[in-house]
Amino acid sequence: MSENLNPAELQKTCLYDRHVALQAKMSPFAGFMMPIQYDSITVEHNAVRQKVGMFDVSHMGEVFVEGPEAEKFVNWIFTNEIRGFEPGKVLYGMMCYPDGGVVDDLLVYREFAPDHFLLVVNAANIDKDFAWIEEHAKGFDCTVRNESPVWGQIAVQGPESEKVLADVLGLPEAANLGFYTFYDTEYKGKRMIVSRTGYTGEDGFELYTSIDGTVELWDRLIAAGVQPCGLGCRDTLRFEAGLPLYGDELSAEISPVMAGLGMFCKFDKDFIGKEALLAQKGGEIARKLVGIEIEDKAIPRAGYPVELEDGTEVGIVTTGYHSISLDKSICFALVDKAYAALDTPLSIRIRKKVFPGKVVKKRFYQTNYKK
Amino acid sequence: MSKIIEGLKYSESHEWVKVEDGLAVIGVTDFAQAEMGDITYVDMPDVDDEVTAGEEFGALESVKAASDLFAPVSGKVVAVNEALDDTPELVNEDAFENWIIKVEMSDPSELDALMDAAAYKASIGE
Known part of the structure; x- marks a missing residue:
């Protein structure tokens, strides 16, 4: 993803x-100046896997959709099925272009007020998404509002996050939430959404509230000794859990079907991109996203070529690491579909050397979600 | 403040060279290891490979990024530090103690183009 590196144009x-007071290493991401790490990426990663960590995810976008035809509208732009989905539930899916390429991947919250929805979108895509949403809302009886600037968001993630919400933040009722559900409460006189969601493969919560409330929540969590975690380990965690990142594993060129996320597209309803995605599902697809594990500690990075034994290039790495939790060198790669089956031998060219490996499941790490 | 050792030669790309028994012993500086963070892999050439001054001969990998290693001098690789295969974090622990390769120099005058400790210190703004 290309980054705007002009500091004057970066949002905070x-x-x-x-973050600055904690001496975080800061870097531009998605148009924001964001913390990459406070401690080492490994320390932060392990805090989330073994105990608890927290992330500033206030850069994410919040778009509210309301009105008599809000459900009909959201169901038209969203690949997943929201009819029959109850208030207090959260659903993952995508917004697609007519050709099946992805505008963004997002969460849809069905609010407790009838005909109210919250769409949580990627920071890098807020303007593009809101323009897309506004454009397609024409002709539906509903209103759309981008409230991203007035919401802060903190993700508390890890096996001890339920305990932290109860003991540190006085939110014991959060323990009653199932995975991908939320409830509404108030914090400092403003609305707070407590949602059992995240992007790490661990149990955890995301707290959406006002700017002032977010700062106070952060200070309370820091005072309680919760490890602050940056985008560095957010990427290593989500990657191990097999979760895509828009821009790397999903994009205008990489459809949900190519990315192996077809289960989030419901073809017994109409939505933008359905015909193209159905055709892809039926075989009209050149490349597929796979996991590859190599037999070495060398690290496959985004952009490195994927090759057959004879040197023929058949794909490209999209994200790769030496996995912190698994101690293996693994990557996501987009490869010609003929080579996407599990156990297919594929090599990665890393600088001057070629490392043999094979196709493995994309969910590298056994996730620990609360049922 | 990173550690810098007097008497060594330094490259702009943060490698150090110590001449020992006529061989160029090459590693990365303390400044470089601190910038990289936790080093998880050291990609080294093979013994008998030729390296060329200013050209890439390997890489250091941290969790987040790969950083190429550039040869400060030209010559033939006569030894690689095999301990780094299993314990790359040694470079974080002591970047000067844990050399990466030893090179039989083809042109020792290339050393003259490198910085001394004071010049290197200035170049990293310390």
Whole structure:
């Protein structure tokens, strides 16, 4: 993803001063100046896997859709099925272009008020998404509002996150939430959404509230000794859990079907991109996203070529690491579909050397979600 | 403040060279290892490979990124530090103690083009 590196044009989240005070290593991401790491990426990664960690995700976008035809509209732009989906539930899916390419991947919250929905979108795509949503809302009886600037968001993730919400933040009722559900409460006189969601492969919560409330929540969590975690380990965690990142594993060129996320597209309803995605599902697809594990500690990075034994290039790495939790060198790669079956031998060219490996399941790490 | 050792030669790309028994012992500086963070892999050439001054001969990998290693001098690789295969974090622990390769120099005058400790210190703004 290309980054706007002009510091004057970079946005700051409401927790920017807190990151600087914690001496985080800061870097531009998605148009925001964001913390990459406070400690080492490994320390932060392991805190989330073994105990608890927290992330400033205030850069994410919040778009509210309301009105008599809100459900009909959201169901038209969203690949997943929201009819029959109850208030208090959260659903993952995509917004697609007519050709099946992805505008963005997002969460849809069905609010407790009838005909109210919250769409949580990627920071890098807020403007593009909101323009897309506004454009397609024409002709539906509903209103759309981009409230991204007035919401802060903190993700508390890891096996001890339920305990932290109860003991540190006084939210014991959060323990009653199932995975991908939420409830509404108030914090500092403003609405707070407590949602059992995340992007790490562990149990955890995301807390959406006002700017002031977010800063206070952060300070309370820091005072309680919760490890602050940056985008560095957010990427290593989500990657191990097999979760895609828009821009790397999903994009205008990489459809949900190519990315192996067809289960989030419901073909017994109409939505933008359905015909193209159905055709892809039926075989009209050149490449597929796979997991590859190599037999070495060398690290496959985004952009490195994937090759057959004879040197023929058949794909490209999209994300790769030496996995912290698994101690293996693994990657996601887009490869010609003929080579996408499990156990297919594929090599990665890393600088001057070629490392043999094979296709493995994309969910590298056994996730630990609360049922 | 990173550690810098007097008497060694330094490259702009943060490698150090120590001449020992006529061989160029090459590693990365303390500044470089600190910038990289936790080093998880050291990609080294094979013994008998030729390296060329200013050209890439391997890489250091941290969790997040790969950083190429550039040869400060030209010559033939006569030894690689095999301990780094299993314990790449040694470079974080002591970047000067844990050399990466030893090179039989083809042109020792290339050493003159490198910086001394004071010049290197200035180049990293310390």
